[in-house]
Amino acid sequence: MHQPNGLYPELKKNSNKHTVLNLVRFTPGGISRADIARHLGLSRAAITAIVNDLLVNELVRETVDGPVTGGRRPKMLGINPNGGYVIGVDIGATHLGLLLTNLAAQVLYEIEIPFQVSLGPEVCLAKIDDLLRELLSKADLTLDHVDAIGVGVPGPVVEEAGAVIAPPIMPGWDHFPIQTHLHKLWKCPISLNNDAELGAIGEWAYGAGRGEDHLLYIKVGYGVGAGLLIEGNIYRGATGSAGEIGHITIVDQGPLCTCGNHGCLEALAGGRAIAERAQLAVKNSNGRRTQLSQIDPIESISSYDVTSAARMGDLKAQEIIAEAGNYLGIAIVNLINVVNPGMIVIGGGVAQNGDLFLEPIRRSANERSLPAAVQNLRITAATLERRSTSMGAIVQALTISLSKKSNQ
Amino acid sequence: MHQPNGLYPELKKNSNKHTVLNLVRFTPGGISRADIARHLGLSRAAITAIVNDLLVNELVRETVDGPVTGGRRPKMLGINPNGGYVIGVDIGATHLGLLLTNLAAQVLYEIEIPFQVSLGPEVCLAKIDDLLRELLSKADLTLDHVDAIGVGVPGPVVEEAGAVIAPPIMPGWDHFPIQTHLHKLWKCPISLNNDAELGAIGEWAYGAGRGEDHLLYIKVGYGVGAGLLIEGNIYRGATGSAGEIGHITIVDQGPLCTCGNHGCLEALAGGRAIAERAQLAVKNSNGRRTQLSQIDPIESISSYDVTSAARMGDLKAQEIIAEAGNYLGIAIVNLINVVNPGMIVIGGGVAQNGDLFLEPIRRSANERSLPAAVQNLRITAATLERRSTSMGAIVQALTISLSKKSNQ
DNA sequence: TTGTTTTGTCAAGCGTATTAACCAAATGAA
DNA sequence: TTCATTTGGTTAATACGCTTGACAAAACAA
Numbered sequence A, B: 001m002h003q004p005n006g007l008y009p010e011l012k013k014n015s016n017k018h019t020v021l022n023l024v025r026f027t028p029g030g031i032s033r034a035d036i037a038r039h040l041g042l043s044r045a046a047i048t049a050i051v052n053d054l055l056v057n058e059l060v061r062e063t064v065d066g067p068v069t070g071g072r073r074p075k076m077l078g079i080n081p082n083g084g085y086v087i088g089v090d091i092g093a094t095h096l097g098l099l100l101t102n103l104a105a106q107v108l109y110e111i112e113i114p115f116q117v118s119l120g121p122e123v124c125l126a127k128i129d130d131l132l133r134e135l136l137s138k139a140d141l142t143l144d145h146v147d148a149i150g151v152g153v154p155g156p157v158v159e160e161a162g163a164v165i166a167p168p169i170m171p172g173w174d175h176f177p178i179q180t181h182l183h184k185l186w187k188c189p190i191s192l193n194n195d196a197e198l199g200a201i202g203e204w205a206y207g208a209g210r211g212e213d214h215l216l217y218i219k220v221g222y223g224v225g226a227g228l229l230i231e232g233n234i235y236r237g238a239t240g241s242a243g244e245i246g247h248i249t250i251v252d253q254g255p256l257c258t259c260g261n262h263g264c265l266e267a268l269a270g271g272r273a274i275a276e277r278a279q280l281a282v283k284n285s286n287g288r289r290t291q292l293s294q295i296d297p298i299e300s301i302s303s304y305d306v307t308s309a310a311r312m313g314d315l316k317a318q319e320i321i322a323e324a325g326n327y328l329g330i331a332i333v334n335l336i337n338v339v340n341p342g343m344i345v346i347g348g349g350v351a352q353n354g355d356l357f358l359e360p361i362r363r364s365a366n367e368r369s370l371p372a373a374v375q376n377l378r379i380t381a382a383t384l385e386r387r388s389t390s391m392g393a394i395v396q397a398l399t400i401s402l403s404k405k406s407n408q
Numbered sequence C: 001t002t003g004t005t006t007t008g009t010c011a012a013g014c015g016t017a018t019t020a021a022c023c024a025a026a027t028g029a030a
Numbered sequence D: 001t002t003c004a005t006t007t008g009g010t011t012a013a014t015a016c017g018c019t020t021g022a023c024a025a026a027a028c029a030a
Helices: A015-026 A033-040 A044-056 A121-138 A178-186 A195-206 A265-269 A271-283 A303-311 A315-339 A349-353 A355-368 A385-406 B015-026 B033-040 B044-056 B121-138 B178-186 B195-206 B265-269 B271-283 B303-311 B315-339 B349-353 B355-368 B385-406
Strands: A060-065 A075-079 A085-091 A095-102 A107-114 A146-153 A190-194 A214-220 A224-230 A343-347 A378-381 B060-065 B075-079 B085-091 B095-102 B107-114 B146-153 B190-194 B214-220 B224-230 B343-347 B378-381
Touching: A015 A033, A015 A044, A015 A075, A015 A385, A033 A044, A033 A075, A044 A060, A085 A121, A085 A195, A085 A385, A095 A121, A095 A385, A107 A121, A121 A178, A146 A178, A146 A195, A146 A385, A178 A190, A190 A195, A190 A385, A195 A214, A195 A224, A195 A343, A195 A385, A214 A315, A214 A349, A214 A385, A224 A265, A224 A315, A265 A271, A265 A315, A271 A303, A271 A315, A271 A349, A303 A315, A303 A349, A315 A343, A315 A349, A315 A355, A315 B315, A343 A355, A343 A385, A349 A355, A355 A378, B015 B033, B015 B044, B015 B075, B015 B385, B033 B044, B033 B075, B044 B060, B085 B121, B085 B195, B085 B385, B095 B121, B095 B385, B107 B121, B121 B178, B146 B178, B146 B195, B146 B385, B178 B190, B190 B195, B190 B385, B195 B214, B195 B224, B195 B343, B195 B385, B214 B315, B214 B349, B214 B385, B224 B265, B224 B315, B265 B271, B265 B315, B271 B303, B271 B315, B271 B349, B303 B315, B303 B349, B315 B343, B315 B349, B315 B355, B343 B355, B343 B385, B349 B355, B355 B378
Parallel strands: A085 A146, A146 A190, A214 A343, A343 A378, B085 B146, B146 B190, B214 B343, B343 B378
Antiparallel strands: A060 A075, A085 A095, A095 A107, A214 A224, B060 B075, B085 B095, B095 B107, B214 B224
């Protein structure tokens, strides 16, 4: 089948049914038939027919009466939350998160644990399988009740292969058939995506980036990555590795990175760099007592510790966070000129520091980016916090589930 | 009217007529009805009806019999070149190019002269008006025969305003209503675009980037800019300034740039930087005779002189070109990781040096970019040479002309 | 109350597609 | 050469999804 394409668009049956369903999904508080008609430039009569179809299939339901408009009050439409479940899995470098939601994306149960993706696919996927079954048993459900599962991984995903290729922070996972493996385990549709891309989708659908047509999401965790959402679609590039900003060079001849090059963004602003810099600072502090120096052994200081110390007022920790923000700012200036986003959302553990981390970024952007690109640009922290990626995985799973149900 | 959008696509009447027309336009050597049907996933019967409509409106014509396929030979379809003319205008920082073509984009007449965009809009647009009328008189035509005119400028274009905002190398043009001004002068539809974006379109339609879904075109002239074509559509970003890579920082605390910052790509690899470096080299050569030192006065050495000297074998000139390629390589590595293009086409005057300029870029890309992003990436020079941008302007003008004719 | 505005529904009609049959023109094997 | 096969293009009947225009329902304003 022909790929969707600007010049030669895919000619899809029922395309407006999908479009209406998307509008209902992603409009906060629901939407009326008349509003849908206005948004899509269709007649109210056409929308009535499409909505009736969605109503009898129980994909959509009438919720409450809408706001007073000067005439008859509209009946608001929302996704029918019943009739299925989906799961979102966020595989991080050092953590693992799972969400179970209904079809309206309302979170029912959640699991989050520390994790080591570096243990390789067999060990990790077995652990994930255990946790997924634990999540289901908490909800008194089985895999038969689950319509689809979205999975996020911290590496470049090749969609057709259902695998990651040459992922710098996922040693041992290169070309491992993740999607096929999980499909065999769980027997339901699996959507495999990059974690930063899912973060972008999550924040666009339910977080800080709602309704933004040109959204850049930057994930600063153990690794650093970006997800670019253009008019509601992920931009993946030619081979699926767009937005892999962790290994762009920021400082020529800078510190050695895991990827083998020097001065990569990830080696300057990633969670590992932050932790290492904090460990070094404690070693060189000659026993002066700080928030950080109380952690023992020194080698166990993590970026999470630095984050909390900074928030508790530890000056050295704040300095380290601000320094990371500074380096990220340099990278973001380049991204702004190239991508010209309407909004930048910063997520991942380090972004929990709020303005301490965001201010150096905003300063660089204003000083060094093209005026044309920054004058209407907003730079904010992710509002879904730790759930950006897993909610993005939920969005992908729901897309599969709802489009399957609406084609029956 | 609602904007075209991935999730909520524009619902356009006759959309398949436009799609078929595009397929005919951009398929080299023409295309048969059966092939169109296969490409679009429509029935042959539907295509027959659409093509008949285009035939009676004389937008399309049957050209020759197609290749032997094992059955009845197909009748190839091509754009009917008669019935109208369009003009493409390439406003460069230091040159001006105009093309007159028929509806099949075949060049009929051409003018190219040196130019100073820095003289400001009134002076420049008056000069352009003179040349456009000269071009028409050469062809024994008047403006009444011209369906549409495409114009390219070396700065960030805001489409709705028909103007450039804060363009670093177009002093005096900020917010000047170029499109309105030209429409009043010429009384026909004007399409105003960024020059690098038009270069991308030109190379995609008729040059090195044919059929590439993720094309990055990089223009290295007096300024440096990039145009990103995603599935046949220009990516402009939120405010139209995407791809303005001339002012990303390459060397911290590097040479001062016209934009006020230090170490910008343009200040290291642009035409002005190349010329200045050559002038400096001649001054410091203590009278040693080289290709370059024969130019008098030294201050008049241009990047074009360096380019020709390098091709004639001047070692110093070659060194300067290679150095510029090196800096551009650093920028391109970042672009590859962020954008993940399927192909990079390098255009503009400096790119005429071919491999001398391209090799440093290819080397950087292979050494420093993510394997996932470079393994299928091609980096080549523009095949339309000086015409990349003006042919892109022709494509835009033809889009206006053909879509107007097909809606009658 | 009546008139106005807005939402939602219905029936008639139209435009654009599909399906299935057909002819046209080429190939290749008997 | 003849005839089955393959591919290209056309035609007529039909299906589907949308628009149009009318209308009822439900709110507000005079």
